[in-house]
Amino acid sequence: MKHGPLLRTYNNSVMEGFMNNEVGLTAGDVYQKLTAKGQLSMSRLKKEVNQNDVLVAMAVGWLAREGKIKLSRDRNTLTVALNGN
Helix, strand or coil: CCCHHHHHHHHHHHHHHHHHHHHHHHHHHHHHHHHHCCCHHHHHHHHHHHCCHHHHHHHHHHHHHHCEEEEEEEEEEEEECCCCC
């Protein structure tokens, strides 16, 4: 059976909703880890959250966009910390 554009749109929207939910949940995990442990390198944060690299990066981007975290870089190390607001 050939799938039309409607089915592909439905599948894409389901996947988008799933990803938004996963990113949101991971963002919550990232925020909790930073609250508990303070500033962490991105590599350490990925280990602490125990999710794949892409999902953690998307979650960090989400929190950065909301102004909840700050990112800093020292040579090759990216550091993530809660915003002091």
